[in-house]
Amino acid sequence: MTTIEDLSDRTFDPYAATAALQDTGVDPYLVIAELRSIGPVVKADYRTLVGLPAEPREPSQPRYSVLSHAAVDEVLNDPETFSSRSFEPTLGAVFGRILTVMDPPEHAMYRRALMQVFRPTLVRSWCAEAASQVIEELLAPILLKEQADLASEFATPYPFHVLQRILGLPHEDVEVFQKLSFTQMVKEPPFDMAMEAAVKLGNYFTALLDDRRQNPGTDLISALATLEAEGRPIPRKIVIPFLRQLMSAGAETTSRALTILFIGLLSNPEQLAAVRADRALVSPAVEEALRWDGPVIVSSRETTRDVVLEGVSIPRGALLELLFGAANRDPQVFENPDTFDVHRERHRHFGFATGIHVCIGQLLARLEMSVALNAVLDRLPNLGLDPNQPPPRVQGASMRLPSVLHVTFGRLCRCPCRVREPMHTGSVLAQLLNVSGQSSH
Ligand code: HEM
Numbered sequence: 001m002t003t004i005e006d007l008s009d010r011t012f013d014p015y016a017a018t019a020a021l022q023d024t025g026v027d028p029y030l031v032i033a034e035l036r037s038i039g040p041v042v043k044a045d046y047r048t049l050v051g052l053p054a055e056p057r058e059p060s061q062p063r064y065s066v067l068s069h070a071a072v073d074e075v076l077n078d079p080e081t082f083s084s085r086s087f088e089p090t091l092g093a094v095f096g097r098i099l100t101v102m103d104p105p106e107h108a109m110y111r112r113a114l115m116q117v118f119r120p121t122l123v124r125s126w127c128a129e130a131a132s133q134v135i136e137e138l139l140a141p142i143l144l145k146e147q148a149d150l151a152s153e154f155a156t157p158y159p160f161h162v163l164q165r166i167l168g169l170p171h172e173d174v175e176v177f178q179k180l181s182f183t184q185m186v187k188e189p190p191f192d193m194a195m196e197a198a199v200k201l202g203n204y205f206t207a208l209l210d211d212r213r214q215n216p217g218t219d220l221i222s223a224l225a226t227l228e229a230e231g232r233p234i235p236r237k238i239v240i241p242f243l244r245q246l247m248s249a250g251a252e253t254t255s256r257a258l259t260i261l262f263i264g265l266l267s268n269p270e271q272l273a274a275v276r277a278d279r280a281l282v283s284p285a286v287e288e289a290l291r292w293d294g295p296v297i298v299s300s301r302e303t304t305r306d307v308v309l310e311g312v313s314i315p316r317g318a319l320l321e322l323l324f325g326a327a328n329r330d331p332q333v334f335e336n337p338d339t340f341d342v343h344r345e346r347h348r349h350f351g352f353a354t355g356i357h358v359c360i361g362q363l364l365a366r367l368e369m370s371v372a373l374n375a376v377l378d379r380l381p382n383l384g385l386d387p388n389q390p391p392p393r394v395q396g397a398s399m400r401l402p403s404v405l406h407v408t409f410g411r412l413c414r415c416p417c418r419v420r421e422p423m424h425t426g427s428v429l430a431q432l433l434n435v436s437g438q439s440s441h
């Protein structure tokens with residue numbers, strides 16, 4: 001029987017460590033505004049400007065910040081000129097050979113194969129089963145109370161518990177898996193803690209893949225165990241890093257995006273009321289949260305040749321910091337870009353990037369967020385920010401981290417049902433997922 005090993009320092013708290021690294025005291029949007037006043041592409045080191053620790057890179061490598069919607073779009077759609085090898089000393093060092101570090105043709109070969117386990121019909125069925133069960137479980141204790149921290153009690157564990165079910169991982173170890181997954185993203189050079197977590201997850205997945213190859217089930221690991229690329233089994237050195245990345249990218253980003261969605265709505269009660277009354281606004285609200293303050297504020301690429309981008313000459317071998325947080329608030333494209341507005345005219349954002357590396361889990365993330373928002377609106381009719389607590393704060397210079405979200409949701413029903421209003425999650429879920437659902441109350 002395969003077991004997962006905890007960190008040797010069991011007291012290590014990856015959330016606190018990440019918050020300490022990310023909360024540099026500098027508002028990244030102020031830095032972005034200053035850079036934008038210089039131009040759409042600026043020779044500047046964003047990470048230094050926002051106070052993040054230096055990454056393990058050649059210090060003499062020239063750095064450019066890419067800010068405009070048009071320039072970010074151009075870079076993401078030209079992988080020949082703008083290579084993903086920029087991630088090799090950072091994400092690649094921790095996770096291994098993941099899709100994120102690959103360029104064509106290697107990337108196309110593995111992405112095509114791995115996409116098979118993310119087919120829309122599969123993703124929808126995961127959400128119909130796993131997501132709705134997890135929501136029930138997480139909301140049950142919250143429903144017995146009159147206030148809660150919607151971040152730590154709901155949005156943070158939710159996508160992780162969903163992923164744990166999709167992968168078929170043992171429920172009793174869910175907290176260790178969650179801790180190791182989040183620790184992989186503690187980007188404190190030389191990445192000691194992140195490396196330890198990655199090794200422990202890698203050992204576990206290696207044994208699990210062997211087991212599932214012998215005894216296949218219906219979970220995602222069983223599907224990965226038998227997957228082929230161009231007629232040959234996908235090698236371990238690709239599948240294990242992919243699984244490591246899923247544990248972090250698949251859960252952490254979604255939990256942060258969901259918390260930011262709640263913050264956007266709760267800070268704008270008239271918009272919350274509009275979405276509550278008209279559930280056709282749920283999807284625009286999800287998109288607006290990803291545009292307004294998507295959790296991935298910056299990404300990177302490296303130039304493979306001398307190039308001119310938005311009139312700026314950039315040499316071969318330069319590091320480009322792609323500021324999704326700037327492009328998603330480009331005033332040339334979005335009116336009142338700093339405002340959260342679920343009614344705004346829809347326009348493409350880079351919350352999931354675009355081009356060949358566009359997020360593989362975007363459908364899963366969108367569905368998880370929509371299903372969760374609908375459920376919370378159904379179950380917590382009087383939801384509002386807790387007036388006795390400080391307003392929510394999103395920190396983070398390279399990843400957006402909303403750590404706490406104190407909410408109140410009115411009095412409990414006095415009758416034995418102990419709920420507030422009739423629930424209709426089942427029917428809303430069914431509409432969203434195109435499956436038949438049952439009302440649970
Ligand atoms: C709201 C939640 C999420 C956000 C904001 C997000 C964001 C992103 C972004 C911006 C990229 C592209 C980075 C780049 O190329 O520079 C990306 C790639 C990726 N994401 Fe997500 N992601 C989310 C959820 C997920 C989920 C649920 C999964 C899987 C279960 C996932 C797996 C991946 C993988 C494997 C890649 C690499 C794809 C490639 O390079 O071809 N993500 N994500």
